[in-house]
Amino acid sequence: DAGVIQSPRHEVTEMGQEVTLRCKPISGHDYLFWYRQTMMRGLELLIYFNNNVPIDDSGMPEDRFSAKMPNASFSTLKIQPSEPRDSAVYFCASRLSGVNTGELFFGEGSRLTVL
Amino acid sequence: QKEVEQNSGPLSVPEGAIASLNCTYSDRGSQSFFWYRQYSGKSPELIMFIYSNGDKEDGRFTAQLNKASQYVSLLIRDSQPSDSATYLCAATGGGNKLTFGTGTQLKVEL
Numbered sequence: 001d002a003g004v005i006q007s008p009r010h011e012v013t014e015m016g017q018e019v020t021l022r023c024k025p026i027s028g029h030d031y032l033f034w035y036r037q038t039m040m041r042g043l044e045l046l047i048y049f050n051n052n053v054p055i056d057d058s059g060m061p062e063d064r065f066s067a068k069m070p071n072a073s074f075s076t077l078k079i080q081p082s083e084p085r086d087s088a089v090y091f092c093a094s095r096l097s098g099v100n101t102g103e104l105f106f107g108e109g110s111r112l113t114v115l
Numbered sequence: 116q117k118e119v120e121q122n123s124g125p126l127s128v129p130e131g132a133i134a135s136l137n138c139t140y141s142d143r144g145s146q147s148f149f150w151y152r153q154y155s156g157k158s159p160e161l162i163m164f165i166y167s168n169g170d171k172e173d174g175r176f177t178a179q180l181n182k183a184s185q186y187v188s189l190l191i192r193d194s195q196p197s198d199s200a201t202y203l204c205a206a207t208g209g210g211n212k213l214t215f216g217t218g219t220q221l222k223v224e225l
Binding site: 031091 | 147149160161205207210212214
């Protein structure tokens with residue numbers, strides 16, 4: 001079975017540009033999470049969805065960040081405008097409800113560099 | 116203060132030794148605890164979880180939980196070079212939000 005699929009794997013952009021990160025969760029998983037990882041702050045939860053509905057976006061740093069999940073197999077995280085401090089690895093993860101709530105399946109991540 | 120704290124390391128152990136990784140948490144409402152392993156440049160993967168006080172063993176791995184001390188640890192017996200990675204401790208209060216520590220880098224030396 002395919003795991004969580006993220007794209008792009010690497011993105012280099014200039015400050016002020018719009019960035020869109022994409023995620024396809026594991027088929028049948030009804031929870032989807034977006035995390036950001038930096039050396040200083042580790043893995044931080046940005047937002048999560050249940051059945052395509054955003055449940056908690058308290059980790060989204062500011063209005064420049066937005067996330068959508070238009071259907072069960074696709075989610076996007078958008079940064080507009082991007083800033084150098086947004087440089088990080090962004091992970092998408094999914095899991096199935098009713099099972100171990102800590103067992104997340106992570107994608108390979110999208111490494112974002114904002115110049 | 117971060118909710119889940121770990122020493123960043125690196126922790127260096129010789130091959131065949133026991134590696135001991137530690138984690139403390141501040142939220143007394145935390146109920147479940149998880150250890151993820153992350154190889155350099157890769158994504159985290161779950162290796163152990165523990166809910167109850169005491170020890171839980173799985174192969175070479177033992178997770179230990181002490182809720183009174185708000186302390187979680189992971190022991191790796193017979194450490195191998197392939198165990199070299201960053202180990203992330205995570206906690207949840209029973210909801211859906213998993214809070215991670217910043218991780219401890221483990222190096223197993225030949």
